[in-house]
Amino acid sequence: MDREHPNPLEPKTVISLRDLRVSYGEREILHGIHFDVKAGETLVILGGSGSGKSTLLRTLVGLEKPSSGQIWINGQDIAAISDDELYEIRKKTGMSFQGGALFGSMTVGENVALPLREHTKLEDSTIEIMLRLKLEQVGLAGFEYHMPSQLSGGMKKRAAVARALAMDPEILFFDEPSAGLDPIIAAGIDHLILELKKAFHMTIIVVTHELASAFLIADRMVLIDKGNIVAIGTTEEMRTSTQPRVRQFLDRVPEPDVEGELDYLQTLTERYRRHA
Amino acid sequence: MELVSQLGAGVTDSLSYLGSLAMLGSRAAYYTFIGPFKGKPLRLQSAASQAMEVGVRALPILSLITFFIGLILALQSAYELNKLGAMTLVAKAVALSMSRELGPLITAIVVIGRSGSAFAAEIGTMKVTEEIDALEIMAINPVHFLVAPKFLAMIVMLPCLTIWANTMGILGGALFGVTQANFTLGRYIQASIESLYLRDIFSGLIKSVMFGVTITAVGCLEGLSTGGGAEQVGHSTTRAVVISIFLVVAVDLVFTGIFFFLGNG
Numbered sequence: 001m002d003r004e005h006p007n008p009l010e011p012k013t014v015i016s017l018r019d020l021r022v023s024y025g026e027r028e029i030l031h032g033i034h035f036d037v038k039a040g041e042t043l044v045i046l047g048g049s050g051s052g053k054s055t056l057l058r059t060l061v062g063l064e065k066p067s068s069g070q071i072w073i074n075g076q077d078i079a080a081i082s083d084d085e086l087y088e089i090r091k092k093t094g095m096s097f098q099g100g101a102l103f104g105s106m107t108v109g110e111n112v113a114l115p116l117r118e119h120t121k122l123e124d125s126t127i128e129i130m131l132r133l134k135l136e137q138v139g140l141a142g143f144e145y146h147m148p149s150q151l152s153g154g155m156k157k158r159a160a161v162a163r164a165l166a167m168d169p170e171i172l173f174f175d176e177p178s179a180g181l182d183p184i185i186a187a188g189i190d191h192l193i194l195e196l197k198k199a200f201h202m203t204i205i206v207v208t209h210e211l212a213s214a215f216l217i218a219d220r221m222v223l224i225d226k227g228n229i230v231a232i233g234t235t236e237e238m239r240t241s242t243q244p245r246v247r248q249f250l251d252r253v254p255e256p257d258v259e260g261e262l263d264y265l266q267t268l269t270e271r272y273r274r275h276a
Numbered sequence: 277m278e279l280v281s282q283l284g285a286g287v288t289d290s291l292s293y294l295g296s297l298a299m300l301g302s303r304a305a306y307y308t309f310i311g312p313f314k315g316k317p318l319r320l321q322s323a324a325s326q327a328m329e330v331g332v333r334a335l336p337i338l339s340l341i342t343f344f345i346g347l348i349l350a351l352q353s354a355y356e357l358n359k360l361g362a363m364t365l366v367a368k369a370v371a372l373s374m375s376r377e378l379g380p381l382i383t384a385i386v387v388i389g390r391s392g393s394a395f396a397a398e399i400g401t402m403k404v405t406e407e408i409d410a411l412e413i414m415a416i417n418p419v420h421f422l423v424a425p426k427f428l429a430m431i432v433m434l435p436c437l438t439i440w441a442n443t444m445g446i447l448g449g450a451l452f453g454v455t456q457a458n459f460t461l462g463r464y465i466q467a468s469i470e471s472l473y474l475r476d477i478f479s480g481l482i483k484s485v486m487f488g489v490t491i492t493a494v495g496c497l498e499g500l501s502t503g504g505g506a507e508q509v510g511h512s513t514t515r516a517v518v519i520s521i522f523l524v525v526a527v528d529l530v531f532t533g534i535f536f537f538l539g540n541g
Binding site: 058061088090093095097098099103104114115119 | 401402
């Protein structure tokens with residue numbers, strides 16, 4: 001990475017991870033993650049359960065502190081800066097959480113307006129217009145007076161995206177955008193991400209294990225397994241990859257010991273049926 | 277040997293817990309008293325609704341409990357005072373023990389049950405549903421946003437509730453005094469007031485402010501340190517109640533000791 005003499009024709013690097021390691025207590029979860037994200041690209045972080053992809057996302061947004069390594073976001077190493085400086089960076093980033101993480105005690109409109117009320121000195125009437133605009137962008141026009149508990153899973157996610165968009169972020173993070181949604185609603189969220197990408201040229205980072213969704217929205221992908229990067233490349237490079245671990249993940253081949261477990265379950269079921 | 281190391285681990289754990297409490301308490305105090313002058317205004321609306329919940333809604337149950345406590349105190353002290361032929365001292369005994377000790381303590385325990393547990397459950401649920409993380413991501417400090425309004429509500433409402441509790445306790449004692457000890461209501465209340473010095477009431481109020489700080493810090497710390505899952509929220513709530521009761525009694529002991537040796541006793 002040449003920080004001193006950037007090539008003006010290349011898109012700027014927004015995020016760079018350098019030998020990032022994260023541990024919970026004695027156990028190391030991420031063993032030296034290293035990649036760059038360019039401005040305006042959509043990077044999908046793929047990985048199975050327990051691969052460390054969620055920890056990677058939490059570390060990227062500063063919710064977990066790395067045990068070593070650097071996370072450069074717009075030229076600042078967020079692992080080394082003060083809380084106040086981190087908050088300044090966070091005002092320019094948004095995140096949509098897996099379950100939405102909308103505040104249950106506030107209406108949808110108040111949820112979306114919260115960052116604006118906290119960080120800007122805008123008039124109430126201006127904030128009102130902005131929150132309507134954001135809700136319209138995610139297809140939730142007219143829902144500002146609903147409580148989060150009155151929304152369906154997909155609508156909650158859309159509302160969470162609207163809240164993440166409130167401060168017009170440069171970088172948008174998504175944690176499992178399609179988890180727990182039926183295929184049609186999930187496809188709707190994918191299209192929302194594509195629209196945001198097209199309309200605002202935001203840098204988007206998505207953590208998911210949904211292959212179809214990943215291939216639809218990604219410019220580049222990172223496959224993570226057991227805390228290491230297995231492969232990184234464009235969607236085409238991933239699709240044609242011959243690396244065994246990549247193939248296993250993309251072709252959905254189960255682990256050998258998982259098969260053993262399934263057999264065991266089947267024997268149990270049969271035994272139960274015989275007794276019944 | 278193992279016993280010694282377990283004891284050592286227990287002591288360091290307790291000290292680090294107290295350290296976290298002090299840290300959270302001082303950060304909440306910072307956002308309540310200093311933050312507003314540094315361009316971080318306190319959410320007064322939220323503080324007001326917390327005060328409503330912590331204070332005003334506690335009044336019916338607190339009144340009933342402290343009225344009974346006053347009555348019980350009168351009955352218990354009359355048993356002994358009657359033998360000495362000093363039934364008129366019942367008013368003094370009730371007034372003193374209510375305002376110096378039982379008023380603040382019973383109020384704190386009722387508030388722990390109603391609000392300390394609610395703080396832990398509310399913040400714990402927000403932790404589990406990633407709402408605390410969402411605040412962080414939106415560059416909103418959770419201590420500023422959630423803890424400071426509760427802190428302010430507690431340190432304002434607990435002394436108010438304590439004064440109310442003292443009054444109800446004295447009225448409870450008066451019920452006994454009027455029906456069993458030949459007092460008139462006016463005479464009983466006058467006897468109570470005459471037996472109290474301002475310092476008796478103030479020492480109780482200072483304690484109640486400290487109880488408020490303790491209850492908020494424990495409730496919110498337990499909420500914020502909730503692990504994953506609904507079960508953990510219940511666990512945090514239980515811990516918040518048990519630890520708050522213990523620490524309130526400990527704080528009570530410390531301050532009663534201080535007042536005693538300062539010669540206020």
